[in-house]
Amino acid sequence: MLWDASLIKGYAIAAHDGQLGGVSDFLFEDVHWTIRWLVVDTAHWLAGRKVLLPPSALGHPNVQARQFPVNLTMQQVKDSPEIDTHRPVSRQMEEHIYDFYGWERYWMGAMAAPFVAPPYTPGSNTLEHVSAENPSNADDPHLRSAAALVGYRIHATDAGMGHVADFRIDDASWRIRHLVIDTRNWWPGQQVLLSPRTIRKIDWVDRSIHLNVSREQIEHSPAYDPAKVGDRVDEALTLKYYRRRG
Numbered sequence: 001m002l003w004d005a006s007l008i009k010g011y012a013i014a015a016h017d018g019q020l021g022g023v024s025d026f027l028f029e030d031v032h033w034t035i036r037w038l039v040v041d042t043a044h045w046l047a048g049r050k051v052l053l054p055p056s057a058l059g060h061p062n063v064q065a066r067q068f069p070v071n072l073t074m075q076q077v078k079d080s081p082e083i084d085t086h087r088p089v090s091r092q093m094e095e096h097i098y099d100f101y102g103w104e105r106y107w108m109g110a111m112a113a114p115f116v117a118p119p120y121t122p123g124s125n126t127l128e129h130v131s132a133e134n135p136s137n138a139d140d141p142h143l144r145s146a147a148a149l150v151g152y153r154i155h156a157t158d159a160g161m162g163h164v165a166d167f168r169i170d171d172a173s174w175r176i177r178h179l180v181i182d183t184r185n186w187w188p189g190q191q192v193l194l195s196p197r198t199i200r201k202i203d204w205v206d207r208s209i210h211l212n213v214s215r216e217q218i219e220h221s222p223a224y225d226p227a228k229v230g231d232r233v234d235e236a237l238t239l240k241y242y243r244r245r246g
Helices: 074-079 091-101 215-219 233-244
Strands: 003-005 012-015 018-029 032-039 050-053 067-069 143-145 151-157 160-170 175-182 192-193 199-203 208-211
Touching: 012 074, 018 050, 018 074, 032 143, 050 067, 160 215
Parallel strands: 012 067, 151 208
Antiparallel strands: 003 160, 012 018, 018 032, 018 143, 032 050, 151 160, 160 175, 175 192, 199 208
16 A cells, blocks of 8 residues: 555554654655654653654554554653654664664564564663764665655756655555655646656755656656555556656
8 A cells, every 4th residue: 555655744653551742754765765764753741852663663553543553662662762863863873773672673684564563572771862973884874854855856857847745655665656746836736756766866955856757758647646545556657657768
């Protein structure tokens, strides 16, 4: 099933003994475009603090209540290593979180399958605060904020054509399958889907994304209908369209 990231944002995270907070952002690695962490805002009970949870920690979602259960207690989350989400997340920081909860690291081959709560095995909580400075090594992940990418300008090979409005996430792998592009500046009322494979480079300073397809190709691609949330029809049509054009 495909989710719009904007619909998951705001989902409550429910521990055994209360709500931890709500999903405020996603951190994805920009190589395979896979979401590695959900950023949970705990402002209602841990003022000024946000925590990171991997997608594999989530239980089956309650769509009506807009919440995900997790196999944790509020005390466990309170005692977990503090993370400064305003700074880059290093591999060392990720290791501290996984060690604390006793979870298997995703870079060691663990699947990021959603809605399967891993068993909790208490780990060391001696690190009450983890600094984002001095990453451990060159293997640090290229983690990016999905929220920060919204609004990035899109440049085809021959012209600009809109901006990032949302993302479509596959809940079987937590990969970002498509960027939802708002083209209202030159194509009123129209949204299109772009695969990350069409991206040639991202200019993080200029807040822009440069593609390897032309504006004309995008203009003739299948339109995206937001009413079809969770439907793979849009994905199949889009992939077929771009594959025909190499």
